Amino acid sequence: MAQVVLENIDKIYPNGFHAVKNASFTIEDKEFCVLLGPSGCGKTTTLRMIAGLEEISKGTLKIDGKVVNDVEPKDRDIAFVFQNYALYPHMTVYDNMAFGLKLRKFPKEEIDQRVKNAAKILDIAHLLDRKPKQLSGGQRQRVAVGRAIVRDPKVFLFDEPLSNLDAKLRVQMRSELKKLHHRLDATIVYVTHDQVEAMTMADKIVIMKDGVIQQIGSPYDVYFKPKNKFVAGFIGTPPMNFLEAKVVKGDGGLWISAEDLKVKIPKEFEEKLESYIDKDIIFGIRPENIHDKSIYKGEHTNDVVKGKVDVAEPLGSETLLHVTLGGQYLVAKVDPTTTAREGTEVELILEMETMHVFDKETELAVI
Amino acid sequence: MTKTKLIISYIILIIISLFFITPFYVTLITSFKSLNEVSIATMWNFPKHFSLEGFIGAYKKLAPNMKNSFYLTIPATIISAVLGSINGFALSKLKFKYSNLIFALILFGMFIPYQSVLFPLIRFFQKIGLYGTIHALIIIHVIYGIPITTLMFKNYYEEIPDELIEAASIDGANLYDVYTKVLLPISIPGFVVVAIWQFTNIWNEFLFAVTVTNNPAKQPITVALVNLAGSQVVEWNIQMAGALIAALPTLIVYIALGKYFIRGLLAGSVKG
Amino acid sequence: MSVQKNKSRMGFIIILPSLILIGIFVYYFIFWTIRTSFSNWNSFSSLLRGVYKYVGFRNYERIFMDPRFQTDLWNTLFFTLFFILGSVGLGLFLANLIDKGIKGSRFFQNLFLFPMAISFVVTGTVWSWIFAPGNFPNDPQGLNLLFKKLGLEKLQWMWYTSSESIGHFNLALIAVIIAAVWQMSGYIMAMYLAGLKAIPEEILEAARVDGANERYIFWKIKMPLLKPITLSAMIVLGHVSLKIFDLIYAMTGSGPNNVTDVPAIYMFELTFRSNKYAMGSAISVIMLLMVAVIIIPYLYSSLRRGVSS
Numbered sequence: 010m011a012q013v014v015l016e017n018i019d020k021i022y023p024n025g026f027h028a029v030k031n032a033s034f035t036i037e038d039k040e041f042c043v044l045l046g047p048s049g050c051g052k053t054t055t056l057r058m059i060a061g062l063e064e065i066s067k068g069t070l071k072i073d074g075k076v077v078n079d080v081e082p083k084d085r086d087i088a089f090v091f092q093n094y095a096l097y098p099h100m101t102v103y104d105n106m107a108f109g110l111k112l113r114k115f116p117k118e119e120i121d122q123r124v125k126n127a128a129k130i131l132d133i134a135h136l137l138d139r140k141p142k143q144l145s146g147g148q149r150q151r152v153a154v155g156r157a158i159v160r161d162p163k164v165f166l167f168d169e170p171l172s173n174l175d176a177k178l179r180v181q182m183r184s185e186l187k188k189l190h191h192r193l194d195a196t197i198v199y200v201t202h203d204q205v206e207a208m209t210m211a212d213k214i215v216i217m218k219d220g221v222i223q224q225i226g227s228p229y230d231v232y233f234k235p236k237n238k239f240v241a242g243f244i245g246t247p248p249m250n251f252l253e254a255k256v257v258k259g260d261g262g263l264w265i266s267a268e269d270l271k272v273k274i275p276k277e278f279e280e281k282l283e284s285y286i287d288k289d290i291i292f293g294i295r296p297e298n299i300h301d302k303s304i305y306k307g308e309h310t311n312d313v314v315k316g317k318v319d320v321a322e323p324l325g326s327e328t329l330l331h332v333t334l335g336g337q338y339l340v341a342k343v344d345p346t347t348t349a350r351e352g353t354e355v356e357l358i359l360e361m362e363t364m365h366v367f368d369k370e371t372e373l374a375v376i
Numbered sequence: 377m378t379k380t381k382l383i384i385s386y387i388i389l390i391i392i393s394l395f396f397i398t399p400f401y402v403t404l405i406t407s408f409k410s411l412n413e414v415s416i417a418t419m420w421n422f423p424k425h426f427s428l429e430g431f432i433g434a435y436k437k438l439a440p441n442m443k444n445s446f447y448l449t450i451p452a453t454i455i456s457a458v459l460g461s462i463n464g465f466a467l468s469k470l471k472f473k474y475s476n477l478i479f480a481l482i483l484f485g486m487f488i489p490y491q492s493v494l495f496p497l498i499r500f501f502q503k504i505g506l507y508g509t510i511h512a513l514i515i516i517h518v519i520y521g522i523p524i525t526t527l528m529f530k531n532y533y534e535e536i537p538d539e540l541i542e543a544a545s546i547d548g549a550n551l552y553d554v555y556t557k558v559l560l561p562i563s564i565p566g567f568v569v570v571a572i573w574q575f576t577n578i579w580n581e582f583l584f585a586v587t588v589t590n591n592p593a594k595q596p597i598t599v600a601l602v603n604l605a606g607s608q609v610v611e612w613n614i615q616m617a618g619a620l621i622a623a624l625p626t627l628i629v630y631i632a633l634g635k636y637f638i639r640g641l642l643a644g645s646v647k648g
Numbered sequence: 649m650s651v652q653k654n655k656s657r658m659g660f661i662i663i664l665p666s667l668i669l670i671g672i673f674v675y676y677f678i679f680w681t682i683r684t685s686f687s688n689w690n691s692f693s694s695l696l697r698g699v700y701k702y703v704g705f706r707n708y709e710r711i712f713m714d715p716r717f718q719t720d721l722w723n724t725l726f727f728t729l730f731f732i733l734g735s736v737g738l739g740l741f742l743a744n745l746i747d748k749g750i751k752g753s754r755f756f757q758n759l760f761l762f763p764m765a766i767s768f769v770v771t772g773t774v775w776s777w778i779f780a781p782g783n784f785p786n787d788p789q790g791l792n793l794l795f796k797k798l799g800l801e802k803l804q805w806m807w808y809t810s811s812e813s814i815g816h817f818n819l820a821l822i823a824v825i826i827a828a829v830w831q832m833s834g835y836i837m838a839m840y841l842a843g844l845k846a847i848p849e850e851i852l853e854a855a856r857v858d859g860a861n862e863r864y865i866f867w868k869i870k871m872p873l874l875k876p877i878t879l880s881a882m883i884v885l886g887h888v889s890l891k892i893f894d895l896i897y898a899m900t901g902s903g904p905n906n907v908t909d910v911p912a913i914y915m916f917e918l919t920f921r922s923n924k925y926a927m928g929s930a931i932s933v934i935m936l937l938m939v940a941v942i943i944i945p946y947l948y949s950s951l952r953r954g955v956s957s
Contacts, residue, residue, distance in 0.1 A: 062542050064653075083548040095539035099561040108557075109547035156547070385745055389756055392742065396759055396830065399774045406777075416782055416789045420797065463666050470659030478667055480951050485674040487943040489891040491915050492936040493673060495929055496680035519673045522666050551658055580767030582894040583912075587920060598769040602898050605773055612777065619773050623766045630765035634758055638838050641764065 011073055011163035011196040012038050013059060018068030020054050020220075028054040030220040032068070036164075036198055036213070041190050043211035044200045047243070051220040053168055056200045060089050060166050073163060083112075085164075088157030092169040094149045096141040096156075102128075103137040106155045120159075127158040130192070147178045154186075158193065167199040171206065183209055204244050208232070216240050238291060238372040241365055247296050247329065249365070250339045254292040256285040256366075265292050265364075268335030273311035275361050278376050282366060285375065293365035296329065299341035301349060302356035312359045314339075318349050330355065407431060407617035414613045430613030431621070434604075438618050440593060441600035445579055445625075448510050448596055452517035453574040457567055459518065460525020465555055467526065468533040469541050479530070486523035490583055498587060512588050513596070517578045524577075525570050528643045532566040533559065565636070572633055573640035576626045597622045678936065685929035692923040707930040717931070720911045722816040724938075727825060727910065728889040734829035735885050736878065739836025744866070746837070747844045757841070761834035768831065772898030775827040779807040779899075808900045808908055820907035824896055831895070832888065836881045843877040844870065883946045890938050911935050 013036040020029040029051040036042040044052035057063035059070065061082035070078055077085050088109075096105050103124055110120045128134040131151040141149055150170060157165055170186075171179045187210050190197055201207055207214050208228045216223045216231060216239075224236040235241035235249075242248045254267035256274070263274040263282055274282060302313055316332035316339065323345060330341045330349055341357055349355040366375040406414060410427035466472075467479055497516070501507040506515070536559070544558045585596045592603065601622045604615055630637050685708070688694055688701045711717050742760055746753045763771060782789025784804045788796050792804040806812075808823040847870060855865050871878075893912035902909040902917075911931050919928030 060542075060546065062546075082542075082546045083550075087546065089543065089546045091539040091543060093537060093539055095537060095543040097540065097544075097558055097562075108544075108549075112548035112553060156543075160547075382750065385748065385750060389745055389750075392738075393756065393759055396763070396834075399771065399778060399830070402778055403774050416787070416793070419777075419790065420794055459666060463663055466659040466662035470655050470662070472656035472659040475659065475663075476951060478663060480947055481675075482663075482666065482670050483947060483951075484943070485670050487887050487939055487947075488674060488678070489912070489932065489935040489939055491891075491893075491912055491928075491932040492681050493677035494681075494932065495684060495919060495925055496677040497673070500677075519669050522670060526666065551655070576765055580769070582767065582769050582897070587916075598767055598894075601773060602769055605776075605898070615773065616777075619770045623770045626765045626767075627762070630762060634761075637765065638761065641761075641835055641838055642842050 012036065012071075013164055013196065013198065014069075014071040015055075015059075016069040016071070018055070018058065018070060019066045020051070020058060020063065021066045028220050029058070032217075032222055034215055034222065034225050036196060039194050039196055040212045041187075041197045041199065041210055042213045042215065043207040044198065044215050044217060045204060045207040045243075046202065046217035046223075048202055049219075050217040052200045052202075052215075052217050055217070056166055056168055056198060059164070059198060060087055061085050062089075086162050087164045087166055088160045088162040089166045090153045090157050090168065090170045092172060094141075094153040094173075096149060096152055098141055100140070101137065102133065102139050102141070102144070102152050102155075105141070105152055106159050109156065109160050123159045123161075124155075127155045130158065130189070131155050146174055147182065150174060150182060154189070158189075163196065165193075165195050165197045167197065169201055170199075171201070172203070179206075186210060204246070208244070216243065218243075234374075235365065236374055238293070238367045238374075241293055241367070241374070245295055245297075247340045247342065249293045249295045250299075251367075252292045252294075252334070252337050252339065253369075254290060256282050256288060256290055258286050265290075265366075267292075267337065269316065270314050270334055270337075272314065272359055272361060274364070278364070278366075281376055285366070285368075289369045290375070291367040291369055291372070293367060294359055295363065296340045296342040298360040298363040299339070299343070300358045300360070301330070301341070301343040301347040302358050303348065304344055304346055305358050307358075309358050312361050313356055314359065315354060315356050318351055318353050318355050321347075321349060321351055330357075332357065403616045403619055406612055407434075407620050409613045411611055411613055414611070419612075427613075430611075430617035433611065433614040434618035434621055437604060437614070438597055438600050438621055441595055441597040442621065444510055444594060445596040445598075448513050448517070449575055449578045452514045452521065452578050453571050455514075456518045456521035456525050456574050457570045459522055460527075460529045460570055461560075461563060461567070462555075463522065463526040464529025464531075464533050465559060467530045468536075469538065469554075469559075470551075479526075482526055483523050485520065486527070490520065494583070494587055501588065507588065508590050508594055510589075510594060510596075513584060516584050516588065517574075517581070521574055521578070525574065528570050528573065528640065529563075529566055531643055532563070532569075536562065568633065568636045569640045569643065572629055572637050573643075575629060576637070579626050681929045681932050681936075684926055685933050687926045689926045690924045695923070695925060703926075707926045708934075711927060711930050711934070716906050716909065716914060717911070719818075719906045720909050720914055723818060723821060723906075723908065723910055724890060726817045727821055727828075727892065728886060730821075730825045731828050731832075731889045732882055732885045734825060735833045735836050736881055738829060738833040739881065740840050740874075740878075742833065742837040743840030743844060747841060757837070760837055763831045764835050766831075768894035769898045771827060771831055772895045775823070775830075776808075776899040779823040779827075781806050781809055808903055811905055811907055813907075818907040820900070820903055824899060824908055827899060828889070828892070828895060832885060836885070839877050839881055840874060843874045847873050879946075883942060886942050887939050890935060890942075 015032050015034055018029060018032045021027050032055060044055055046052045054063055058065050061077070061080060065078050069076055072085060097108065100108065106124045106127060107120050110123065125134065128137055131154060133148060133151045133155060136144060136148060141152065144152065153170065171182050174182060183206060199210065211228055213225065214228060214231050215225050218239050224231055224240045231240055231244050235244065238251065242251065252267060252270065254265045254270060257264050257266045262276065263279050263286070265272050265274060314334060316334040318330055318332055320331040322329040326345065327342050328345045328347050330343055330347070332339045332341060332355060364376065367373065368375055402419065405422055406419065407430045408426050409423040410425065410429045413423060413425065413427070467475055498507065501512045506512040540558060541554055544554045549557060580598065582598045585599045589595045589599065592600070601618050604618050686702055686704065688703045746757055778790045780790045781792055784792045785801055788804060791807070795801060795803045808820045810820045812819045851869065852865060855869055891912060892910055893916065896908055896910055896913060900908040902913055911934065915928045915931040915935070918924040918931065
């Protein structure tokens with residue numbers, strides 16, 4: 010069992026900067042937990058506090074049920090993979106991986122066995138005699154992971170480990186890390202600013218902004234049920250469209266209404282929006298839930314908007330239409346067979362079952 | 377660059393080179409002359425007969441002082457480099473309260489005119505009975521070397537990412553392990569730079585040497601060289617050979633390890 | 649106790665011995681020198697008696713009234729001025745010549761830098777021989793002899809034995825300044841070379857594309873970017889020249905009528921030849937103040953910069 014529990018954790022730097030505010034969450038045993046957020050959101054600080062590299066200003070950190078606030082990093086039974094890998098430049102790959110075991114006075118044979126085993130898993134067995142300088146970025150990355158694996162720690166901590174790799178290698182390492190997680194059956198805390206990494210690898214995502222946790226949930230939850238406008242906008246590319254609008258009553262139900270926009274709210278949402286009638290709200294809908302009416306095959310009623318195409322970006326598998334809609338702005342990810350071109354008018358269908366509504370003041374999700 | 381410009385550049389460089397070589401030339405030719413060939417009228421001429429008379433004479437007079445200089449320079453260089461390395465480690469990787477203020481206080485010691493500590497310094501060594509010894513000079517050069525060696529190592533270690541230290545501490549290293557097993561092995565270039573710098577400076581130093589050692593047998597070579605010129609009749613071939621001998625160790629270091637020497641020079645100017 | 653606190657406590661413990669040593673050998677000894685400079689310890693017997701008698705600023709008054717010390721101050725001023733001008737000028741000039749990437753630049757660089765590896769005492773000895781005037785025009789020596797051979801008799805001169813002066817500038821200092829520039833300008837060249845190398849080629853290319861000629865690029869782009877280096881060079885040279893001792897001691901000594909005398913020489917003679925410890929200390933304190941005036945702001949600003957970056 011290697012459960013990590015954060016209870017009301019704060020980080021305040023001596024210069025007064027409040028990096029993490031009242032963070033509370035639990036990383037279950039064998040869970041792959043991703044801390045996600047823009048740079049400066051406090052995610053790395055949180056990870057470093059779990060590692061013991063950063064002092065916890067307030068709150069309690071428990072690993073395996075034991076409070077470890079004042080335990081040295083080396084005694085927390087964790088391993089850390091750094092963004093820049095932090096390999097010891099004067100040691101061979103073998104010695105880099107063996108260093109922690111040697112310091113812990115493991116018998117020689119066991120060190121050898123563990124290092125070779127990890128090297129095999131990571132496919133770096135042929136590099137054991139090399140120095141870090143002689144390795145490519147991807148190979149260094151593997152050695153850094155290997156250094157963590159040999160220790161067989163309770164918890165693996167990763168700090169943006171893929172950010173120094175090129176795009177292609179990143180995709181490959183992503184799936185390898187995921188496989189490794191299953192193979193090792195390990196508890197992993199993984200920091201990234203890349204939402205794709207988070208969505209593809211995580212069991213649980215913790216989204217942070219300005220030191221505050223915005224939402225904790227599965228990839229499914231944070232994508233389909235964002236708790237606030239920030240999460241809704243942060244997850245997904247291109248990001249969710251936000252339109253300022255009003256909820257109005259009439260013509261057999263509730264409507265989202267703004268200039269050049271009048272679409273009917275599905276029945277199931279009406280109850281939640283009762284109190285917002287005639288009030289300003291933020292209407293959100295993802296680009297992938299908007300379609301070009303001329304080529305759309307599904308059924309639809311009362312969900313069509315008309316706008317002018319500013320830019321059309323064909324991406325191959327789909328086309329992005331940037332559309333102006335009465336002074337506001339909308340991106341639609343439509344089928345590539347669309348005939349809409351720059352400067353033309355286009356009729357778009359909004360899949361209203363996927364709509365989101367946010368309170369204009371609090372930016373919290375109503376739907 | 378056009379051809380004429382290039383030629384002009386070379387001509388200028390060669391003229392300036394002559395200015396830089398002149399003292400070296402005079403020293404070299406004079407030191408290889410015999411005493412009867414050394415005359416004012418022929419001082420720019422090449423020696424007619426190469427003679428080692430000057431070197432033999434200079435060696436006889438300076439050999440003990442040369443030995444003193446080695447006894448002084450080598451331990452002082454090693455100790456001050458080690459001290460600087462430890463201090464640099466503390467100041468760059470173990471940030472503590474007021475560490476910047478402490479660094480500034482230490483650094484100031486590098487710029488002071490040593491005249492302003494000389495009198496109490498000598499009284500201090502007289503009191504503890506070390507006055508006039510090489511040991512006193514070693515202590516002096518170790519202590520007054522602390523600012524520059526600390527500065528050089530601090531700058532050197534600041535280039536090393538903190539993550540390396542953190543990785544080691546997660547791997548189970550305590551501070552001693554971190555220093556000896558991670559930092560020290562990658563400090564070799566830093567040690568070369570600092571050691572060359574200290575070696576050159578201590579070898580060439582004069583003020584402390586002339587004021588702290590009064591017995592000619594205990595004096596470093598710089599003092600002995602000046603005293604050589606102070607004698608009644610200056611035997612210029614011996615004098616110049618002596619200058620050459622006195623300059624030789626640092627010159628050899630410079631020729632062999634010039635790259636590191638330049639790095640040391642540049643590191644010496646706080647932050648460029 | 650927490651991990652980070654432990655680490656920073658260790659940092660302090662590690663630095664403590666050095667801090668104590670510097671505290672004693674720099675700050676306490678400076679205090680001691682200041683204290684001595686206010687005492688009557690101007691003879692060996694007064695020191696032996698060991699009784700401290702405070703005499704106020706009397707030693708400073710005597711020093712400042714002393715014509716020799718007044719000469720020293722003027723000499724320091726002009727020496728510093730021309731030494732800095734000469735070294736920065738020659739160093740910058742050489743750096744630019746070499747930076748153009750001509751063949752053999754490494755050789756020239758090493759040649760110009762080699763005096764830095766040699767002690768002032770050695771070079772002072774050699775230069776004193778070169779600049780020794782001899783009985784010219786008939787029986788010249790050193791450089792004067794060379795001038796005679798080259799038919800440049802007009803350039804023959806008394807060099808460091810000259811008692812000519814322009815205003816307060818003793819021309820005998822010229823020989824010392826040449827020797828000092830010879831010794832230090834390679835260092836300044838190395839500093840500028842490092843600075844020039846750090847200027848991204850793109851900036852210069854952009855300027856060339858914009859139509860700037862080389863002269864414009866030098867004055868309007870390179871020089872402003874090299875400003876911090878010029879400042880560092882001036883500080884380094886300035887504090888060397890305020891403390892200059894070995895070179896002059898080995899080359900000329902005080903010279904006739906103190907034409908090449910400087911405070912460090914006078915301090916040395918007062919303290920170690922005449923046993924006037926209090927007056928010697930007063931000179932040391934004045935030297936320290938002169939150095940502190942340029943060093944403290946420099947240290948403050950460069951450490952400031954270090955902290956923020």
